[in-house]
Amino acid sequence: MMRISFRILLMIVMSMMPLCAVAENLSVDSFFREDFAKNPAVTMVSVSGKQSDWTGLTSYRSVSVSDDDDKADAMSRAVRKDGAKAEFKETSFKDGHLHFGFYGLGGEGSHRRYLFFLDLRPKGKSKTTLVYIEGDWSPEEVKAMITKKIR
Secondary structure, X not given: OHHHXXXXXXXXXXXXXXXXXXXXXXXXXXXXXXXXXOOOOEEEEEEEHHHOOOOOEEEEEEEEEEOOHHHHHHHXXXXXXXXXXXXXXXXXXXXXXXXXXXXXXXXXXXXXXXEEEEEOHHHOOOEEEEEEEEEOOOHHHHHHHHHHHHO
């Protein structure tokens, strides 16, 4: 009986590991943790490739913050820090603040990593979204998928 309980516990722990390790070594890592998602201003979505129809996708994590400027500003600072090390980036600034960012963080094959950031506060909406994607997708495929999601 004890052996079965240990196996169940091990499965639970292993299933939670991707949430913790998804963006390891990145400044944005803390925004994808369970304790951050407990805040009522935060919405988090987490999908692994095995759970989706997206062939080649290893990991999709998004976190959105509404009505909390401090958290949104912290996300923006972390994205800019990680974006400084990106292999490529597309950005847009409004009044000196990051409004849009799309970053290729490197990696090969199924371990290509991307960050997408959108701050709607300059447009009068109190919502900021951060997306981390890992998988065997080109930058064009990632942009097309994200564009569909935010429309």
